[in-house]
Amino acid sequence: MNTFGKNLKSIRTSQGLSQFQLAKLIGTTPQRISEWETDKVEPGLTYIIKIMKALDIGFEELIDGINK
Numbered sequence: 001m002n003t004f005g006k007n008l009k010s011i012r013t014s015q016g017l018s019q020f021q022l023a024k025l026i027g028t029t030p031q032r033i034s035e036w037e038t039d040k041v042e043p044g045l046t047y048i049i050k051i052m053k054a055l056d057i058g059f060e061e062l063i064d065g066i067n068k
Contacts, residue, residue, distance in 0.1 A: 001065070005038055007063065008036055009037040012055065018030075022055075
């Protein structure tokens with residue numbers, strides 16, 4: 001089963017970005033990116049939009065395969 005965190009990490013790494021680089025692009029910390037990728041916390045809508053813009057992806061790609 002996919003999670004938001006797994007999808008985010010997969011997309012980020014496929015684009016060759018480090019947690020530090022993504023954090024800088026969206027105005028947060030690498031620690032926060034790590035928390036999102038390990039599903040400790042989920043980002044708010046503002047950060048979801050920033051993630052989509054920074055990674056040039058749609059919402060569907062970000063949540064692909066997530067079942068709740």
